[in-house]
Amino acid sequence: MKKKPLILVVEDDRQQSDLVIEVINETERYHAIPAYDGEEALQILKSHQRGFNFLSNKIECILLDWQMPKMNGELFLKTLRNEEGNSPFKRHIPIVICTAYHDKERQALARDSTLGLASGYILKPFEEEELLGLLERIVIHKEAEILREILIERDQRWARELDRVSQRREHD
Amino acid sequence: MSRSKSVIMLPLVLMWSLIYGVIGGLFFKSLSVYEFWMISNRHHIRQWKRYPVRHYRQFTTAVLIGRMGAKAWSSLPITRNQITWEYAHAPFPYLVILCNTLLALLYLPFALLSGAWNGPSFVFTRIWQKRTQALTLGSGLQSQ
Numbered sequence: 001m002k003k004k005p006l007i008l009v010v011e012d013d014r015q016q017s018d019l020v021i022e023v024i025n026e027t028e029r030y031h032a033i034p035a036y037d038g039e040e041a042l043q044i045l046k047s048h049q050r051g052f053n054f055l056s057n058k059i060e061c062i063l064l065d066w067q068m069p070k071m072n073g074e075l076f077l078k079t080l081r082n083e084e085g086n087s088p089f090k091r092h093i094p095i096v097i098c099t100a101y102h103d104k105e106r107q108a109l110a111r112d113s114t115l116g117l118a119s120g121y122i123l124k125p126f127e128e129e130e131l132l133g134l135l136e137r138i139v140i141h142k143e144a145e146i147l148r149e150i151l152i153e154r155d156q157r158w159a160r161e162l163d164r165v166s167q168r169r170e171h172d
Numbered sequence: 173m174s175r176s177k178s179v180i181m182l183p184l185v186l187m188w189s190l191i192y193g194v195i196g197g198l199f200f201k202s203l204s205v206y207e208f209w210m211i212s213n214r215h216h217i218r219q220w221k222r223y224p225v226r227h228y229r230q231f232t233t234a235v236l237i238g239r240m241g242a243k244a245w246s247s248l249p250i251t252r253n254q255i256t257w258e259y260a261h262a263p264f265p266y267l268v269i270l271c272n273t274l275l276a277l278l279y280l281p282f283a284l285l286s287g288a289w290n291g292p293s294f295v296f297t298r299i300w301q302k303r304t305q306a307l308t309l310g311s312g313l314q315s316q
Contacts, residue, residue, distance in 0.1 A: 051196075052200050054197070054200040054290075056211075089279065142211075145211075145215050
């Protein structure tokens with residue numbers, strides 16, 4: 001029997017974490033594992049290494065909460081990508097950021113601070129279909145890298161647009 | 173007692189780390205090169221198949237950069253038009269796959285070397301960490 005792809009859910013709120021895990025496991029296509037802060041998530045990733053850590057991790061995707069007490073999403077993301085940076089030819093684990101920030105400024109800040117290190121971005125409260133659709137594209141269709149590129153391009157477009165608006169204001 | 177055990181264990185662990193580490197390192201590193209080759213090619217093929225517009229845009233931009241060279245900036249729109257007229261669709265990424273294959277073949281010997289070098293240290297660290305953990309757990313249980 002083929003093993004189900006593993007999804008790591010990094011969320012400090014246990015109720016929300018249980019809910020997301022239930023939604024993911026109910027599909028019977030993936031198996032979700034919880035982690036309640038960034039440090040625990042790094043430990044779990046370490047225990048799921050493959051082939052002397054030369055091969056890509058057993059975890060296929062990480063759903064990452066942005067606001068966490070011990071090690072927040074941004075720090076976790078940067079630590080992970082720094083570690084992965086030591087082996088440039090290895091596949092980076094796709095990450096989907098889950099956050100409750102609604103205003104565009106905070107979104108842009110969060111996106112900018114990740115420097116395009118994530119493959120997706122969903123706002124809480126999100127629909128089941130939105131989450132599962134994203135997971136399908138990342139885990140089943142293996143489109144994480146394309147999604148990441150699209151996210152970076154969109155950010156660059158936003159930045160250019162913001163620049164244009166601020167320049168126009170200065171001009172006026 | 174545990175110290176004398178460590179003295180006996182250390183050469184055994186070193187030997188095992190060396191043998192298993194080198195063989196495993198070579199094997200897993202070659203697998204990792206294959207994995208890199210697969211992932212990289214799949215990315216381009218997927219993009220060509222499922223995101224044709226995006227792929228076409230990237231392709232024409234790459235050709236445009238190549239053609240512009242020392243040309244004057246004023247010729248940019250004409251060159252772009254020429255390219256879009258010449259290529260109605262982006263071709264299948266044969267060239268990218270070929271480049272990836274060459275890169276993987278070029279990288280393979282270095283990868284094998286690094287696998288043979290890093291494998292033993294990885295195995296040794298893992299075994300020693302587990303042993304230390306087991307010892308501390310054992311002493312903790314004894315003290316209880």
